[in-house]
Amino acid sequence: AAKQLGKGTYSLFTESMQRAAVETLSLQNDLRQALVSRQFSLAYQPIYALGKKGCFGVEALARWHHPGRGWVAPNVFIPMAEEIDVIRELGHWVMSQACRQMRSWGAAAADLKLFVNVSAREIRDHRFLDQVDQALAESGLAPSRLQLEITENIFIQDPEHVARVLEALRSRGIRVVLDDFGTGYSSLSYLDRYAIDALKIDREFVTRMASVRRTRAIVDSILSLGTTLGVDIVAEGIETSDELEMLQRLGCPFGQGFLLAPPMSAEDFAEQLAVE
Numbered sequence: 001a002a003k004q005l006g007k008g009t010y011s012l013f014t015e016s017m018q019r020a021a022v023e024t025l026s027l028q029n030d031l032r033q034a035l036v037s038r039q040f041s042l043a044y045q046p047i048y049a050l051g052k053k054g055c056f057g058v059e060a061l062a063r064w065h066h067p068g069r070g071w072v073a074p075n076v077f078i079p080m081a082e083e084i085d086v087i088r089e090l091g092h093w094v095m096s097q098a099c100r101q102m103r104s105w106g107a108a109a110a111d112l113k114l115f116v117n118v119s120a121r122e123i124r125d126h127r128f129l130d131q132v133d134q135a136l137a138e139s140g141l142a143p144s145r146l147q148l149e150i151t152e153n154i155f156i157q158d159p160e161h162v163a164r165v166l167e168a169l170r171s172r173g174i175r176v177v178l179d180d181f182g183t184g185y186s187s188l189s190y191l192d193r194y195a196i197d198a199l200k201i202d203r204e205f206v207t208r209m210a211s212v213r214r215t216r217a218i219v220d221s222i223l224s225l226g227t228t229l230g231v232d233i234v235a236e237g238i239e240t241s242d243e244l245e246m247l248q249r250l251g252c253p254f255g256q257g258f259l260l261a262p263p264m265s266a267e268d269f270a271e272q273l274a275v276e
């Protein structure tokens with residue numbers, strides 16, 4: 001199609017593609033330096049037991065502040081970190097930092113669970129379990145307080161190995177949470193076959209639920225499934241009080257979202273714990 005538009009258009013097209021490629025390369029280079037340059041931080045978003053007072057747990061979310069570009073979104077730098085193979089170092093840093101932070105919040109956070117996101121490439125790395133053990137040992141955090149969030153794409157490659165890793169986590173008392181549940185291709189089969197302790201209903205369902213009856217029925221079924229299987233359910237991305245009320249009516253046990261609390265700095269989270 002570009003050819004038909006004439007020569008000038010064609011070269012413009014390739015130029016912009018080239019510019020994009022150069023941009024990507026430069027961001028990749030910066031990402032390689034970002035860890036040693038201490039450009040990463042963590043934001044913490046509370047998870048609540050709906051209907052009960054106080055916080056149930058907290059999810060650690062990686063943040064990258066680029067010196068020239070400002071904040072870069074995790075949806076950009078996490079896949080990139082996987083591509084250029086720095087995800088293991090980044091993931092290890094996230095895990096260690098979050099575990100240490102939990103301990104340094106002290107008594108106010110003593111009952112809270114810590115949720116950490118783990119990507120596919122990270123969990124397939126043969127050093128993964130050692131890194132988890134190390135983060136727990138160094139921080140003194142009990143394994144039963146750690147919940148690792150995985151997504152379905154971790155099962156695409158080498159599912160037998162991944163299954164063994166999940167079993168190994170469970171045998172340590174660490175819980176495994178299936179994140180973004182419902183958005184993949186065969187969510188139910190993963191739930192059937194792997195050691196999964198909890199799932200997070202994707203925001204997409206929570207958003208549609210208020211206006212689409214069928215979506216509400218799906219959410220309702222996921223909740224029944226959770227009860228039957230003994231799998232905990234967290235609804236993510238709760239933004240309106242309508243959504244919250246509906247989830248409470250349906251008996252959803254846990255929830256997270258901007259309405260309840262946005263991701264925040266460690267300091268702000270500590271302050272919030274103090275007033276609760």
Ligand code: C2E
Pocket residue numbers: 045060061062063073074075078091094117118119149179180203236237238239256257258259263
């Ligand atoms: P996720 O694990 O599903 O995290 C939820 C995302 O939704 C977060 O975006 C959070 O800030 C956002 N969110 C929370 N409540 C609401 C809400 O009510 N409305 C809306 N619209 N959004 C809400 P964030 O922090 O940009 O992270 C995006 C994704 O990047 C995460 O999705 C996760 O898959 C990945 N990610 C973030 N940190 C890490 C990490 O340390 N390691 C790995 N492997 N992945 C990470």
Ligand code: MG
Pocket residue numbers: 059117149179
């Ligand atoms: Mg998550």
Ligand code: MG
Pocket residue numbers: 179180200202236
């Ligand atoms: Mg999620």
Ligand code: MG
Pocket residue numbers: 180202203236
């Ligand atoms: Mg999501």
